[in-house]
Amino acid sequence: MKFLRLFLLLFVLQTQAQQGGMWIPSLLNGMNEKEMKSLGMKMSVADIYDVNKSSLKDAVPQFNGGCTSEVISPKGLLLTNHHCGFGQIQEHSSVEHDYLTDGFWAMKTEDELPNEDLVVTFIVKIEDVTSKVLEDTETLTEADKQKKIQENISALSNSLPKESWQENKIRTFYEGNQYMLFVTETFKDVRLVGAPPSSIGKFGSDTDNWVWPRHTGDFSLFRIYADKNNRPAAYSKDNVPYTPKHFLPVSLDGIKEDDFTLVFGYPGRTTEYLPAVAVQQIVNELNPAKIEIRDAALKVEDGFMRKDKAIKIQYASKYAGVANYWKKWIGETQGLKKSNAVAVKKKQEAAFQEKVIKAGKQAEYGSLLSDFEKNYTEIAPYALARDYFSEVILRNTELLSLTYKMYQLEQILNTKGEQAFNDRRNNLVKGLGDFYKDFNKTVDEKIFEQLIDLYANKSPKQFLPASLNNINPKTLSAEIYQSKLTSYDGVKELLAGDSKTVLANLNNDKAFQMVKQIADSYFKNVSPKYDEINLKITALQRTYMKAQLKLNKDSRLFPDANSTLRVTYGKVKGYEPKDATIYTPITYLDGVMEKYIPGDYEFDVPAKLIDLYNKKDYGQYGEKGKMPVCFIGTNHTTGGNSGSPAIDARGNLIGLNFDRVWEGTMSDIYYDPAICRNIMVDIRYVLFIMDKYAGAKNLIDELKLVHPKKK
Known part of the structure; x- marks a missing residue:
């Protein structure tokens, strides 16, 4: 009987020990060390x-x-x-x-x-500085709290002890419930x-x-x-x-x-503690939209690359960059569906709600899940519009992403003045030689036709400028790709002269006009509301994580990855x-x-x-x-x-x-x-x-x- 109990204990430990996790190396004592030993580790955590x-x-x-x-x-x-x-x-x-x-x-x-x-950067020491970072933040509004936290981080980074050749870096964990200091050396x-x-x-x-x-x-x-x-x-x-x-x-x-x-x-970014409603949104709305956009761009690029060796050389690296996350999102979506991640999370949330009631914490945590539902429902069209803007305008159509840099140039003049404008303009002109070396107008125009059609017809229409109503992609591309921004000589001509001349030239350019209309509409209709709701979600996520830590003290919860x-x-x-x-x-x-x-x-x-x-x-x-x-x-x-x-x-x-x-790329969201x-x-x-x-x-x-x- 004793042997059976021991066997079952080891079986449970070994099973639980493979449920994923990205653990802070300074905090491995206890359950982590026991599980690692149960899996066969011969070292001590001090060796790590x-x-x-x-x-x-x-x-x-x-x-x-x-x-x-x-x-x-x-x-x-x-x-x-x-x-x-x-x-x-x-x-x-x-x-x-x-x-x-x-x-x-x-x-x-x-x-x-x-x-x-x-x-290359080595970690010298890791230390918990949560109480110092959160000092004097308890009674502040969410926006003021975040501002004060950043002020505290800046002050602590400058004042905490280190050698002259070292740096202090403070990073947040558990959605802002813990802060750790990393003393580093960079060679x-x-x-x-x-x-x-x-x-x-x-x-x-x-x-x-x-x-x-x-x-x-x-x-x-x-x-x-x-x-x-x-x-x-x-x-x-x-x-x-x-x-x-x-x-x-x-x-x-x-x-x-x-x-x-x-x-x-140094794992980069995970979101393991998203509520079920957020994962459902990723699976059903956000990932499919991004996959469709990149799929359209890749088909155009692949068609040209197979016929023309010069284009293949130009686009090999770009194609790989676009394909990387396209393929990842496909695998992630399939994996989340195959593992029933949404259903699993809903079951976990039901258990969480029961713990809240049992602990008598309804006033603090009782409405968290319903608040998530409300805010994710509200943010859905804004999040979708944000992804369309990012994927079509900023990432996968090169003329549009370049033109957006020109749009930013105009904003810099309006907000920071002439000197900042000239500095950015000069850096742009200097750095664009490499861009045009691998830019192919013909390829990009065909990508534009496909992607602007998706943007005009599938991005939430209430946020789009009137100029995108009932467009003919081929007609529009023929007009837009007459832009001087399609060549290095043309862009140098557009950016020559004083700021008044540059802006006059840019505002007469068809590509600039279109991107300006789209960007103005985005920053008026999408970005502010998205940021407003997302700030609420961020605060909810922090409280949700705090509740998880308090109500699951006997469980091990690893913090999301953040490049530490x-x-x-x-x-x-x-x-x-x-x-x-x-x-x-x-x-x-x-x-x-x-x-x-x-x-x-x-x-x-x-x-x-x-x-x-x-x-x-x-x-x-x-x-x-x-x-x-x-x-x-x-x-x-x-x-x-x-x-x-x-x-x-x-x-x-x-x-x-x-x-x-491929089947496991959803581990950024849910580890199976x-x-x-x-x-x-x-x-x-x-x-x-x-x-x-x-x-x-x-x-x-x-x-x-x-x-x-x-x-």
Whole structure:
């Protein structure tokens, strides 16, 4: 009987431990540590986060503000995703040295390439400062409260102790119910060390994006440099490789299903505590509208790209950018429906309402759910109009998004004066050369025809200017695309002269006239009301979160992601996306060869990799005659976790996080352990490419390679 009870307890712990979560690393003591141990973790939480001695946190800096990276050698060698370092690889590429196509490997430190404006940021310390931030805010209105909080944050950031080379950053958690101080160090001399060719680092490209099985070697290598005191410094030839407080040993033992995995990183944004009515709005109204808009734009771009190689080059990056969230929203919507997220949330809300009554808290929390219903119903047309404006005017029609910048220029003159106008105008003219290099008037005009038709007929009509009534998209596009804004010479001509001349020229331009009418209507009819209702929803969400924390003291509630350092843990695990379909958790180089299409920009394979495969020359990195490439786990990740280390039970590096499965992209809103999986490059594939493919043994020699399972 005792054994049965113990078994059931362990079963419950293991089941609950895989319900997702992005945890603050300084707050893992207690239930988190017990669950991690139940999943197989051999470390202590002090090994993960410690202020007084080195720990895993000291090896995991944020990479350039939007990705994660990890230090993997005592000489500051840094590993992150290929797509995170893509901009730097591209910047150093030329016709003579095409590092995107051929890859890049520095065989000695003097060959490493500096990168202007590339930074990595380490967390030194995390501290709760909630009471200080919320001081003197109790009796204020919502707008005044937010203003006072920002004033307090600014004052505390400047006054709390830190070293001269460090920064204080205060971030909000639990919808404004908690505030944490992060003391950080930012290193500004980060050099490119190695990158595989895109045929490895981007293998599968857009087709395989958000998809499993995956076979992408999505990694690149950099090195942090510091001054002679090992502190952050701007680039200098006198800087030396950074000596880290901690670096990650690299496991050669590989992984198997049900192995413990810990992913450490900087997840960007989640909204896990939205009420059911909000999720319903996303599923039924907002996502379908955005998907339809991007689908229309992508079909036009794809049609031109397939017929014209020059256009394919111009639009490859733009197409990928548009397709990324288009595909994500499709998967998210399908996942939310498949997992019955709305019904689940409604059930949770019924249980919450019962707790409110049981606790006698009806006066404080009793009307929260009905208030959510009222405000989300009221905001619905404004939220839809906002998404149409953003997707059509600001994002997916290049002429309109450029023209909107001109509209903003006029607003700057009206609100900030001549000097601000001239500064912005000059910066615009200077920066638009790159825009026009990849701008194709013919392609954009066809996109405009499709998208302006959707905007005029599907965005809430009560908020649109009269000029969009009964439009003929083809006739309108023929008129609009006569604009001088369609060429670099034309825009320079329009922006020449004093402010009076510039505004007169702009207001005579047909594209500017149309965008001005749309924007004026939006900022008069949509934006103020949206902001007004959204402020109420924000206050409700904060109170709702406060109630959840107070009424569920025995439960663990993780704060939504906000680009701060988090821990997420789980297991290597396959899944069943649909009936009669089972995905195993590991892919191999065999799958790369199965997908291989010679000359294809997504599925070509380098000749040397084919040769290594045919010879089965995998060195110490293969497993039973096969070369592992990627694996999936139950770790709860999102954007910002790109480049995050996947760490084993003992603190060794086993992989590199880079994506999620399509069926589980709804994990930003609702995590379902049955179908939510993160995708990681197996570290052995990274080592294999570095060693056997690139011959970069100098880098392999820097690493601490270990066999933890043989201990």
